[in-house]
Amino acid sequence: MKKYFLLLGLLASTFSQGQFYTGYNMVQLSRWSNDNLPSLGTQKFNNGWGWYDSAKQKEYAIFGSLDSTYFFDVTDPFNIILCDAEAGRATGSIWRNYKTYQHYCYAVADHGRSSLQIFDMQYLPDSVHKVYDSDSLIMRSHTSYIDGNRLYCNSVVNGINVSSAVTVLGLDDPENPQFLGTLRPPIFDGVPAFVKCHDSYVRNDTLYCSGENAGVFIYDMKDPNNGNLLGTISDYPDKGYNHSSYLSDDGKVLVFADENADLGLKAYDVTNPANPKFLSLFKSHANATPHNPYFIGRRLFVSYYHDGIYVWNLNDPKNPEVIAWYDTYPQNGTDYAGYEGCWGVYPYLPSGNILAFDMTNGMFVLRMDKEASSQNPNYVSHDIRIYPNPSKGIVNIDWVQGIEETQDLQVLDLQGKVVFQQNFQAIAGQNELQIHLQGMEKGIYVVQLTGAKTHICKKLTLQ
DSSP states (O other), X not given: OOOGXXXXXXXXXXXXXXXXXXXXXXXXXXXXXXXXXXXBTTBOEEEEEEEEETTTTEEEEEEEESSEEEEEEOSSXXXXXXXXXXXXXXXXXXXXXXXXXXXXXXXXXXXSSOOEEEEEOTTTTTOOEEEEEESSSOSEEEEEEEETTEEEEEEEEOTTSOEEEEXXXXXXXXXXXXXXXXXXXXXETTEESOSOOOEEEEETTEEEEEOBTTOEEEEEOSSTTSOEEEEEEOSOTTOOOEEEEEEOTTSOEEEEEEOSTTOOEEEXXXXXXXXXXXXXXXXXXXXXXXXXXXXXXXXXXXXXXXXXXXXXXXXXXXXXXXXXXXXXXXXXXXXOOSXXXXXXXXXXXXXOOEEEEETTTEEEEEEEOHHHHTTOTTOOOOEEEEESSSXXXXXXXXXXXXXXXXXXXXXXXXXXXXXXXEEEEXXXXXXXXXXXXXXXXXXXXXXXXXXXXXXXXXXXXXX
């Protein structure tokens, strides 16, 4: 049964055209929000996740608000469909976190008298079934991660107010998780190195714990009640509040974020966990705060609060290269105070579409363009050529597409101001345009080409 009556006019979702969003090598396919939902200041939403139903070949988004969890069909990225919603045990929670296993979604919250909730998603797109809602094992948890058939819940308080850095649950019976053990912080000079594990990344029983101000702690968790400390990263550049980490697909590079303004992301070689080696320090903008990193191969996707989503190429981890970004929270301008903007990113849908979850502006479905995604065939877009680039003002644009449609070409400065616009009828096949931008200020601009089924953006430099 759908719970729309709980959610203050949920069907009145908004696709606002008034707010300008921009990006580089990444475009917006659609956005979902709801202005009627309760808020605390500017925050209506928190984190999200994604799920692919291989049996039905459908893609879904899972998105948290202060009160509830929403399930969307995003198989058609231009037509987001709200399938169902479930209220959380505690209302007004600014922290919610989701992970999936088989056809189940595991939801935790870190506010008040919350619980671990489990939703069976096999009935989507019609509905989800809540099959578990209990605070006995998990009352509050800040984050979670699933590796194999284990659920790792971080910074936990259980139903009798006992805390643990990490609680490990077994999912052999996915609807009835079983307690397996807890991670105990190491004792240095008679004092625990950390109290809470803010977040953890786990692969093949190796757990990378973000131990708040103490740094990163690497554990062998084969015995979930007797974690074996393999190594630490406790003295590193731009050290602050160690928030979260992720491992490259080849298992060699760990990137972690310290959740403080103007502190960059750190890349380490963790081939030998007992002796991690610093590789690089990098960031989006001065004063910006990184949040959650995710790897696909050596491509790093980061939810970057005020700056939205950033993507780096780490083929050479000593020299990370920005290859794409999309600003989900342009309201901040140059003000990076507090915690606003993009909380989480999910880049793992088979289509290559990317889900971004913004605390104020809702859920975005994004796509990398061909220039940024040439090494990943799952990302699909038209091929477009802009030349000469850099240009002195006369710019040629050509591209090939499969359908005829009306399109809009815009050139924007990096503040989002439209400085050139032209509408035209594109044909199926080869298209060519020439635009004249002489007299405009030198600098970097964004060229956007949009139509009913076309969304492309490229960087243009005017000399």
